[in-house]
Amino acid sequence: MTTALLEDLKWRKSIAQTTEFDALAKFLDGGSRSLYLGFDPTAPSLHIGNLVALTVLRRFQLAGHKPIALVGGATGLVGDPSGRNSERTLNEVEVVNEWVEKIHHQLVGFLDFSGSNAAIMANNLDWTAPVSAIHFLRDIGKHFSVNQMLSKDSVSSRLESGGISYTEFSYQVLQAFDYLELNRREDCSLQIGGSDQWGNIVAGVDLIRRVEGKAAHALTIPLLTKADGSKFGKTADGSIWLDPNMTSPYAFFQFFLNSDDRDVEQLLRTFSFKSHDELEDLFDSLKTNPGAREAHRALAREVTTLIHGSEQAEKVENAAKALFGQSEIRDLDESTLESALKELPRTTINRGSEFPTWVDLITATGVVDSKSAARRVVKEGGAYINNVKISVEDHKPSLDDLMHGRFIVLRKGKRDLAAVEVV
RNA sequence: GGUGGGUUGCCCGAGCGGCCAAUGGGAGCGGACUGUAAAUCCGCCGGCUCUGCCUUCAGUGGUUCAAAUCCACUACCCACCA
Structure with a gap:
């Protein structure tokens, strides 16, 4: 035994x-x-x-x-x-x-x-x-x-x-x-x-x-090491914490989902409680169809469930699926969108007041460190409102950008999303 | 205790009176390619009320029209000698 x-x-x-x-x-x-x-x-x-x-x-x-x-x-x-x-x-x-x-x-x-x-x-x-x-x-x-x-x-x-x-x-x-x-x-x-x-x-x-x-x-x-030689579990912003107030369950899930292909097998070996057979199957899919990222998903799902519970894990996975899915983000129904956005860094603005610029909004969500950084992102073409690129530095969202009358999704680069809610 | 060397932006590391927000590398960020991956290539990379302004080169004070760069003191490190 x-x-x-x-x-x-x-x-x-x-x-x-x-x-x-x-x-x-x-x-x-x-x-x-x-x-x-x-x-x-x-x-x-x-x-x-x-x-x-x-x-x-x-x-x-x-x-x-x-x-x-x-x-x-x-x-x-x-x-x-x-x-x-x-x-x-x-x-x-x-x-x-x-x-x-x-x-x-x-x-x-x-x-x-x-x-x-x-x-x-x-x-x-x-x-x-x-x-x-x-x-x-x-x-x-x-x-x-x-x-x-x-x-x-x-x-x-x-x-x-x-x-x-x-x-x-x-x-x-x-x-x-x-x-x-x-x-x-x-x-x-x-x-x-x-x-x-x-x-x-x-x-x-x-x-x-x-x-x-x-x-x-x-x-x-053994201490885990990453394929690129850096320390496992550290990002530029610091460690990935188990406390949901320090690392949101969404960010936690994303961390695993975005793992380097080369690291996924060992991460599954280390953290998963699945049977060896199941794991071997995942390793196979990693080799034969890496683009599908089945193994990444299984890893992210299992570890997130273990730490944050199955309900929360499901929420963040659905959020990621909705926000990164093929479908037009504007087509999401209100409750799906709302629950997805709930998992993101967010900021609110008051109904009736004038919209701040994209730069001010993204800065308020904490996704960038400074307004200069935010401006740079716009200049470099990495700024989006509801997945539509904006290029004017002081661009402000308009009423037309509101989805379901109250939500705006901000995006910085490929994968950093944040939510704005009008209250 | 003596003598000499050092302390620079997230990290490593150039600079040694003005052309310095400061060479270069790494990290990070954006773009292209892809798969919300890696590698590669291109760009960015102190802050702000951004054609300008403000704060940075261990700390304090000084010299000078002007200092990261010169001087003095303080703190810490390192080397050799006792």
């Missing part, structure tokens, strides 16, 4: 490194095991990059294991040096606490908190805060060799590039302590995480062996 899980993860290319593989497989085969995955609150929301490991955690639960989702209320205050070449700026305690709450909330929807292998939520502040510095240094610190700590990639690379504070240097000890605590409290003997976490996780494995004399396991997941 569990061997199947590991095989599945291999098929998905979701395993970067593990502690001794056979031992891990044997351990997992022995029953329903506790495992943990941690997130540090470095923002008010998780983003798509975090979703990679979270998806793996979910796969473990579906295979019968007990997931522990840890939010780093303590470690988030210290700052993980992994994968960074400069010191983090520390966030205020209240801010971090607020983020912990929000992230907690997001995790709830992703795991099953009922049943025999119910998921557990943890916050490392619970066991870190009560420990005094003296006890921490005596009981935990004593088991760490500075030589080993220095040799970790996250530390050594920083020593070469501007240094590292004692605070961040200590991070791996804190994370190791978390693993030890969860091992004691929840009998947790597996920690998973992104491959950049290997050093931190192994620090915990070592600590558990030293203190408890027990074997603990580790499994890391």
